[in-house]
Amino acid sequence: MLFDSHCHVHEADAGYAAETDSRNRWRKGGIVDAQPVLQRARDAGIEGMITVGTTLVDSEFAVAFAQRYDDVWSSIGLHPHEARHYAGQAELLQRFAALATAQRVVAVGECGLDYYYDNSPRDQQRSVLEFQLDLAVHHGLPVVFHVREAFDDLWPIIDNFRGLRGVVHSFTANTAVLDKVLSRGLYVGLNGIMTFTKDTDQLAAARAVPLDGLMVETDAPFLTPAPLRGKMCEPQHVAVTAQFLSGLRGEPVEEFSQATTANARTLFGCV
Numbered sequence: 001m002l003f004d005s006h007c008h009v010h011e012a013d014a015g016y017a018a019e020t021d022s023r024n025r026w027r028k029g030g031i032v033d034a035q036p037v038l039q040r041a042r043d044a045g046i047e048g049m050i051t052v053g054t055t056l057v058d059s060e061f062a063v064a065f066a067q068r069y070d071d072v073w074s075s076i077g078l079h080p081h082e083a084r085h086y087a088g089q090a091e092l093l094q095r096f097a098a099l100a101t102a103q104r105v106v107a108v109g110e111c112g113l114d115y116y117y118d119n120s121p122r123d124q125q126r127s128v129l130e131f132q133l134d135l136a137v138h139h140g141l142p143v144v145f146h147v148r149e150a151f152d153d154l155w156p157i158i159d160n161f162r163g164l165r166g167v168v169h170s171f172t173a174n175t176a177v178l179d180k181v182l183s184r185g186l187y188v189g190l191n192g193i194m195t196f197t198k199d200t201d202q203l204a205a206a207r208a209v210p211l212d213g214l215m216v217e218t219d220a221p222f223l224t225p226a227p228l229r230g231k232m233c234e235p236q237h238v239a240v241t242a243q244f245l246s247g248l249r250g251e252p253v254e255e256f257s258q259a260t261t262a263n264a265r266t267l268f269g270c271v
Contacts, residue, residue, distance in 0.1 A: 002242055002257050003264040004041070004049035004235040005189055006110075006144065006169050006217035009072070010065035011058070012037050018057055025221040029232035037220075037234050038069065044236040047071060047261065048270055052110050052144060052169075054079035056086070056096050066104035073270050075107035075144050076100065078132060080114040080125040087124035093131060100139045106268040108136040109144025110169055116148040126157060133161045142166045142267050145186070151177050158184065167215055167267060170223070174201040175208050182213055187267055191217045192225030192233065195244045207249050211259045215267075216242050 008022040012034040016023055031037060041049065051066060052075045053059025059076035066074035076099045078086050086092055099105060111132040113125050120128075136143045143166030147154055151173065158164055167187035171178070181188060188209045197203065216238055218225075224233035225240045246256035265271065 001254075001261050002044075002046050002216070002238050003261040003270075004046055004218050004220070004238040005167065005215040005260075005264045005268075006052055006191070007049050007220040007235050008052055008054075008222075009034055009037055009049060009220060009235055010051045010053075010062045010074070012221070013061075013065055016061060018055075018061070020054070020058060022054075022221055026232075029221065031221075031232060034065070037236075038072070041235040042071070044239050046235055046238060048073070048265070049235050050075050050107065050144075050264070050268060050270075053077045054110060055082050056092055059096065059099055063099055063102045063105055067102075073104050073106045073268060075109050076105055077109040077111045077144060078128050079110055080112050080129065080146060081117065081119040083120035083124040083128040086131075087120075087127050097135055100135055100141065105141070106270060107142045107144050107166075108132050108139075109166070110146040111143065112146040113150035113154055114146060114148045115150040115153075122153075126153070130157060133158065133164060136166075137161050137163055144169050146170070151180070155180060155184075165267065169217065170219055171205070172197070172199070172202050173205060175205045178205045178208060182210070187213055187215050187263060189215045189217045190241070190245060191219050192223040192237065192241050194248070195225040195241060196229060203248065206245065211249075211251065211256070212263065214260055215264050216245065216260045 053062040062074040246253040
């Protein structure tokens with residue numbers, strides 16, 4: 001019993017034509033069809049997953065992909081790297097907003113701020129994030145946050161949105177940041193990074209997250225957990241990360257798996 005709360009499995013689909021980092025990673029790994037990926041996840045006991053969009057076209061495909069399967073749901077998002085393509089583009093943003101009411105859409109994101117790469121100007125990252133937060137609150141959808149070296153700017157933005165729910169995906173910060181995440185009622189998503197990081201602050205935060213505030217994810221096809229480094233990351237590998245994290249935290253893996261699955265289903269409304 002496990003749930004992958006963040007992956008990009010739709011980009012493994014044979015019908016996916018856009019040139020993206022995820023799609024190219026899947027193809028480089030020899031995966032040209034999502035069906036075997038999904039089946040391997042089911043065989044490993046993964047009972048559901050969220051496939052996450054990062055652009056308008058990517059989100060549209062993620063929605064269509066999720067609508068084909070009972071164990072896949074979609075999140076629609078405009079990644080902060082892509083903000084420069086959408087800031088001030090009313091027609092594109094309107095088209096994106098229309099996806100929020102589509103079947104199998106359970107969240108908005110991944111969206112947020114990324115000051116590590118700064119692939120888009122920071123003011124555009126902030127404006128596109130605010131648009132997505134407004135959309136999420138309007139439709140009662142949780143948010144999947146991507147934040148790198150930008151938490152100080154994130155807090156005043158999200159504090160302006162009452163009723164906001166969500167998860168900080170791929171959390172790698174310290175316990176001080178963790179406290180601010182939890183105080184806002186947000187969940188924490190941990191992935192394969194935790195299995196190979198040497199950062200003691202990151203590991204301390206992973207231990208400190210309350211079990212009822214935690215989700216486990218893969219970010220497939222990225223961030224393959226140890227000891228599988230060098231291999232393609234797939235949703236099935238959420239089981240490897242869960243095994244590691246439960247040991248790190250001193251919790252039975254069955255209890256850990258049931259709790260994180262329940263958390264994901266609760267936040268995203270996946271029933």
